[in-house]
Amino acid sequence: MNRLPLHHDLYVLAHDQAGRPLIHQSSLALGLAGAALLDRLPAGSDPPPEARSLIKQVAANAVYERTRRGLLDTGVLVGVRGRRMGMLPYTRYELADIASAVRASSGVRSAVEGWKPADARSAGLCGLVAVLRLEAELYLDEPAARLVSRLRQIAATAGPPIGGLVAIVETLIAEAAVAVYR
Amino acid sequence: MRTQQNIEQFGYRQELRRGVGLTDLVFYGLALMLPIAPFAIFGTVYQASGGMPALAYLVGMVALLFTAASYAQMVKAFPLSGSVYNYAGRGIAPPVGFLTGWMVLLDYILVPCLLYLVASVAMNDSVPAVPVWAWLVGFVIVNTLINLFGIRMTVRLTRLMIVFELVVLALFLAAGVWALLQGKGNGFSLSPLFDAGAFSWPVVFAAVSVAVLSFLGFDGISMLVEESTGGSAQVGRAMRLALVLAGVLFIVQVWVAALLVPDPAGLMERAGDTAFYDAAAVAGGEWLRHVTSFATALSWGLANTMVAQVAVSRLLYAMARDRQLPSFLAKVSVKHSVPANAIVLICLLSMGVGVWMSTRDDGVTLLTSLINMGAMVAFIVLHVSVVVHYSLRSRSRRWWAHLVSPLAGAGILVFVVVNANVLAQALGLVWLGLGALALVTLYALGRPPALTGMAGPGPDRP
Numbered sequence: 040m041n042r043l044p045l046h047h048d049l050y051v052l053a054h055d056q057a058g059r060p061l062i063h064q065s066s067l068a069l070g071l072a073g074a075a076l077l078d079r080l081p082a083g084s085d086p087p088p089e090a091r092s093l094i095k096q097v098a099a100n101a102v103y104e105r106t107r108r109g110l111l112d113t114g115v116l117v118g119v120r121g122r123r124m125g126m127l128p129y130t131r132y133e134l135a136d137i138a139s140a141v142r143a144s145s146g147v148r149s150a151v152e153g154w155k156p157a158d159a160r161s162a163g164l165c166g167l168v169a170v171l172r173l174e175a176e177l178y179l180d181e182p183a184a185r186l187v188s189r190l191r192q193i194a195a196t197a198g199p200p201i202g203g204l205v206a207i208v209e210t211l212i213a214e215a216a217v218a219v220y221r
Numbered sequence: 222m223r224t225q226q227n228i229e230q231f232g233y234r235q236e237l238r239r240g241v242g243l244t245d246l247v248f249y250g251l252a253l254m255l256p257i258a259p260f261a262i263f264g265t266v267y268q269a270s271g272g273m274p275a276l277a278y279l280v281g282m283v284a285l286l287f288t289a290a291s292y293a294q295m296v297k298a299f300p301l302s303g304s305v306y307n308y309a310g311r312g313i314a315p316p317v318g319f320l321t322g323w324m325v326l327l328d329y330i331l332v333p334c335l336l337y338l339v340a341s342v343a344m345n346d347s348v349p350a351v352p353v354w355a356w357l358v359g360f361v362i363v364n365t366l367i368n369l370f371g372i373r374m375t376v377r378l379t380r381l382m383i384v385f386e387l388v389v390l391a392l393f394l395a396a397g398v399w400a401l402l403q404g405k406g407n408g409f410s411l412s413p414l415f416d417a418g419a420f421s422w423p424v425v426f427a428a429v430s431v432a433v434l435s436f437l438g439f440d441g442i443s444m445l446v447e448e449s450t451g452g453s454a455q456v457g458r459a460m461r462l463a464l465v466l467a468g469v470l471f472i473v474q475v476w477v478a479a480l481l482v483p484d485p486a487g488l489m490e491r492a493g494d495t496a497f498y499d500a501a502a503v504a505g506g507e508w509l510r511h512v513t514s515f516a517t518a519l520s521w522g523l524a525n526t527m528v529a530q531v532a533v534s535r536l537l538y539a540m541a542r543d544r545q546l547p548s549f550l551a552k553v554s555v556k557h558s559v560p561a562n563a564i565v566l567i568c569l570l571s572m573g574v575g576v577w578m579s580t581r582d583d584g585v586t587l588l589t590s591l592i593n594m595g596a597m598v599a600f601i602v603l604h605v606s607v608v609v610h611y612s613l614r615s616r617s618r619r620w621w622a623h624l625v626s627p628l629a630g631a632g633i634l635v636f637v638v639v640n641a642n643v644l645a646q647a648l649g650l651v652w653l654g655l656g657a658l659a660l661v662t663l664y665a666l667g668r669p670p671a672l673t674g675m676a677g678p679g680p681d682r683p
Contacts (some may be wrong), residue, residue, distance in 0.1 A: 061560035
């Protein structure tokens with residue numbers, strides 16, 4: 040099974056079936072940028088000192104649109120055109136196959152349920168799902184608070200650079216929420 | 222460089238974010254200050270200054286130019302953190318930072334409340350059938366919804382608001398000068414700037430303690446230091462420019478208004494919250510009264526509260542993240558990207574305090590004095606942190622910038638605080654006492670204040 044890049048998985052998790060984003064664009068962009076960086080960093084290394092500015096920069100440089108384009112190119116998403124009230128044209132980006140949503144979260148779900156130990160990739164996604172509050176998209180029968188703390192714990196025990204990078208993303212999300220202009 | 226390669230591997234070119242330039246920094250400062258800010262407190266300043274509001278604004282501008290100079294120094298020293306709370310904590314010591322943050326909190330928490338109250342008073346002047354408290358509740362609800370939905374001021378909206386306010390101001394000035402030339406009002410004189418019969422320093426400083434409200438907000442420019450294209454030097458320049466621009470506009474408008482006051486002796490005895498609109502009515506008739514009061518309501522009640530809300534949430538967030546305030550204030554809604562808890566807290570506070578103050582005759586004056594008290598104490602500490610950080614710790618030899626100027630600035634502000642409204646002084650002291658109590662509690666809980674910084678690098682969350 041070919042795995043998608045981490046930020047592609049996160050994009051899939053962060054949208055509903057109709058292709059609508061479940062969280063605010065500025066939060067999501069920071070999560071996607073963090074995921075993209077996580078994919079590039081070798082396991083066991085600490086996040087580079089410039090990680091913070093790097094994530095901000097990537098998030099500001101249309102990471103959302105680029106991720107969507109990547110998913111369209113690989114055929115995971117398809118553009119659906121329509122008209123609102125028969126007038127206003129729009130394009131929605133839906134999943135071509137609902138199975139990719141299941142696939143995107145499979146690593147996280149098995150890590151939480153303890154079927155198999157989380158690899159670095161799933162642990163990173165666990166952390167990002169927790170800070171982006173996407174835990175409901177895992178469809179696990181557990182109270183949200185307990186699930187989030189379990190996800191955080193998996194990310195925290197996974198070793199560098201995951202814990203550090205997830206913390207940076209969380210800080211940046213909070214700072215974006217109190218930013219003057221965005 | 223590895224970073225460079227990394228970015229290019231992502232498929233991104235290394236582009237700097239579209240930054241905020243000097244003009245927009247100045248505009249942002251003006252949006253926080255409001256070019257028409259004196260409209261709302263004109264009556265109080267006129268009364269406190271013994272009929273010399275222009276002098277009060279002139280002295281206020283000079284005092285705050287020193288503050289801006291000290292800001293510029295601290296922004297240079299700590300370019301990533303943007304408030305007096307951080308500068309005092311880093312420049313002097315964390316407990317001082319906590320108490321300063323506590324004093325600024327008095328200013329920041331009450332600002333939205335005052336904005337709502339002033340806007341409601343202005344609307345009540347236009348539509349007296351609806352009581353002030355009802356307008357206030359309406360403004361609070363509308364604004365809280367706007368904030369919770371994550372609607373923010375944009376650079377373009379800020380510019381539009383400034384242009385709108387400047388147009389209203391130009392209308393008033395044109396009508397006012399025309400009316401004076403026609404012989405209406407009290408005729409041209411220098412008395413709003415200097416009146417030998419009424420002049421005394423305590424009177425001037427007491428008036429400055431009120432007038433300084435109109436300038437508050439220029440310090441908010443420091444929040445944009447990360448976005449500024451010219452870095453900290455540009456922020457310092459923008460602060461000075463915004464202050465001088467606003468100062469000149471303030472002096473001119475209160476001068477013209479003071480010459481048009483319909484009943485100077487009456488206003489001297491009893492300050493009215495609608496004195497400026499009365500003067501506008503003398504200048505241009507009833508339509509100008511409505512234009513000026515409506516402009517005040519719109520800019521205070523809607524535009525400025527959006528900006529003020531962001532400022533207070535930032536401070537609450539920074540202090541809560543340093544575990545100096547309850548941690549729920551550091552939580553944000555990821556879904557809407559807004560500091561939801563801070564917004565709701567400010568909504569409840571503004572509603573409660575605002576309705577209470579709307580029942581008091583001196584509501585606007587009292588809130589103004591309290592806000593100014595918090596801000597001026599914080600500014601005094603800012604001056605002290607420049608001296609401590611540069612002259613004492615770093616043994617700087619730039620005597621003017623790092624010793625004389627901050628000490629002069631602090632000296633003027635001390636005079637202003639000493640001559641301020643007695644009730645405000647008492648309440649300010651009570652607030653400071655509560656802060657000291659909170660500080661002792663933090664020590665007792667084994668969590669002495671420590672700063673992580675608004676934008677410190679690396680993983681700094683527990």
